[in-house]
Amino acid sequence: MRRSGAVPTVTAGTPLLDVARAMARRHAEALPVTDDDRRVIGVVAESDLLARAATLAGPKGDTGPVRVFPKAKVSVEKATAAALMTAPVVTVRPWTAVLEAARTAARARVRQIYVTDHHDRLVGVVTRNELLHALVRDDSAIHDEIADRVLRELDIPSSQVRVRVRNGVVTLTGALNAARIAALTDAVKRIADVSEVDDLLTEI
Numbered sequence: 001m002r003r004s005g006a007v008p009t010v011t012a013g014t015p016l017l018d019v020a021r022a023m024a025r026r027h028a029e030a031l032p033v034t035d036d037d038r039r040v041i042g043v044v045a046e047s048d049l050l051a052r053a054a055t056l057a058g059p060k061g062d063t064g065p066v067r068v069f070p071k072a073k074v075s076v077e078k079a080t081a082a083a084l085m086t087a088p089v090v091t092v093r094p095w096t097a098v099l100e101a102a103r104t105a106a107r108a109r110v111r112q113i114y115v116t117d118h119h120d121r122l123v124g125v126v127t128r129n130e131l132l133h134a135l136v137r138d139d140s141a142i143h144d145e146i147a148d149r150v151l152r153e154l155d156i157p158s159s160q161v162r163v164r165v166r167n168g169v170v171t172l173t174g175a176l177n178a179a180r181i182a183a184l185t186d187a188v189k190r191i192a193d194v195s196e197v198d199d200l201l202t203e204i
Helices: 016-026 044-054 098-108 128-153 178-189
Strands: 031-034 041-044 066-067 114-117 122-127 161-166 169-176 196-203
Touching: 016 031, 016 044, 031 122, 041 044, 098 114, 098 128, 114 161, 122 128, 128 161, 128 178, 169 178, 178 196
Parallel strands: 169 196
Antiparallel strands: 031 041, 114 122, 161 169
């Protein structure tokens, strides 16, 4: 994740025009809305601003002030982030497993997800693309940990076990005695970011 110091934020009272300018400058697809304690209270997405922009133009020949909310007669100059922000915000914790963070982002259909501490204060942000790359790295790291540490600690020759890892799911194939199969599967299940163990080992 990118740490909070590198994540631009706005407040509920930030004018929408300033929100749009900040997004344009930072090439951001969304900005978190935080309070004075940096707690995340909402998010304004690029899509929210674009959808509202479709309503900005008045009738042909209208030279009056552009209205963000025509019925409420609120001009774009007076509208703030609070008017368009989505709340509550879907977040994860710094200790959330990469796979679970990816699932959360997918379920919420968001391109990026904010990371908060147990007081809901902003810690950082991670994008779906970054999660995807992290999943690939995690799979490789999980494989290496099993091959380089777990098998060695259990004194299991690598020639007896084939390890395959995909999206956190570990598949074990080969032939071992019953005691070693139980010890190996238990050890693999305890590895961080392992979501499932597919035990295809056969007893000898």
